[in-house]
Amino acid sequence: MSDPVAQLVFLIVKAVAMPLIIITMVAFAIYFERKFAGFFQARVGPTYLGPWGSLQSFGDVLKLISKEDVIPLRSDKSVFKLAPYIAFVPAFLVMAVLPFGPVGGEPNLFGHRFDYVIANFDAGVVLFLAMGAIAVYGVVLAGWSSNSNYSLLGGLRAGAQMISYELAMGFSAAGVMVMAGSMSLVEIVDGQKGAFWEWYWIPQIVGAIIFFIASIAELNRTPFDMAEAEQELVAGYLTEYSGMRWGMFYLAEYVNMIVVSGIISTLYFGGWRAPFESWNVIPGPIWLFLKICVLIFIYMWIRWTIFRYRYNQLMSVGWKVLLPLSLANLAVTAVVVSVVG
């Protein structure tokens, strides 16, 4: 097999395997979310299907597919049908730029070079932000097309919230870009050679915390799930959705959570690198997987521990605390990097 053909085969294998792995992870993320929610509230969570209820998500998917597909009579039908896909697809596209192992170097698989990333180009972090901007459409369009007041309010809240927190997120990620001198996720991981105290989370601790908080708002999860606030808006933009269309929004939320965890691991926690250099005998994808799992657990921990913010509190935290802090962080980082080298 010549090298271009081999690279094409590798590319197709990666592009097919990655979404399948993510979907499987989503199924178990939903199971663990429900299990943890149970434990945090002194319940047991799902127990019936499979050992310790571990197959519950697969049962849920079968249930969702077999449910009636209700489309409101007065809704904008074409947009109503389109919205779940717009919410669902961008999250997967980000996976294309996420490195899950070493890139470049010597041939390592059947005499060919296997790059542990689908697309390696010099604007990976910005692609992540761009896909966040596209994902807002899914939510806002779902809210608008349902032709229901609760949906519209939820959609607009989500839109305003995601646009606001995207700024803080972008500026805190810019700190990492300045340190690595690149916007490519592959080169950002290359900039974090060595053990865990040499990763960017120590010099960029402010940026890391801001990025994490902003990512909770981007994911519309408690304590920032104003868009779905049950007590006020029934279910926000999801009110009129049912069956698998609702399921796609639900899946998208978890896919996004996995992807954002992957991005945070890559930006601040060394990506696929082991915490000690001697531990690098264990391959990169496993370390990335473990880091993603820890971050997902923290998301779930926060969701079932902290109360929901009020809407104007959310906005003032975003604009008056996180945005100025992330700008200051970027300015200090830029000065230090240009002085020290």
Next chain:
Amino acid sequence: MTEKVLFVIFAVLAVAGGIAAVTRRNVVHGLLFLVFTFLNVAAIFFLTQAYFLAVVQIVVYAGAIMVLFVFVIMLLNLRTFEQEEQTHRRQRWLALALSVLVLAEFVIVLAGVTFTSARGGFTPEAIAEAGGGTKVFGEALFNNMLLPFEVASVVLLAAMVGAIILVKREKTAGGATRSWEPGEEPTPEAVEEEV
């Protein structure tokens, strides 16, 4: 060869999206087709290996149209807007004249461009040697293109000041009522007033 086929596909989709954007009576559908057009233009940037430009195209335009979208929902009553017959009949002729002018401008500019001059020495190899597209783009923007860049930022600043003044005026007219509706994105000033 593959690149040419992909270019034709994306170019046709972009033009089709543009035509659909101006012919839809439903404003929201029009906006969605506009986003579709911009995504296809971004895909063409990807084909020319201008990755940074492609991604920024998505960030900037998707974000901008989102704001436009929210404004359409908040400020226009869609149903009356759709039923309304054309009330600005005189604008038609002005619009026609301006579009002919813009078309002529495009033809004049594009007629003088060949593929080599459009590159301006920025071949993929030269860009890779200079340290990647993002770096080359940034250096061009802050050296040769500094004046247009600064002019654009002044224009944006003027737009921001204008938006703030509009919000302020509304607040004094409304007295003690809040200047933003629940669910709408409040301006920082409005939040300050509230808290």
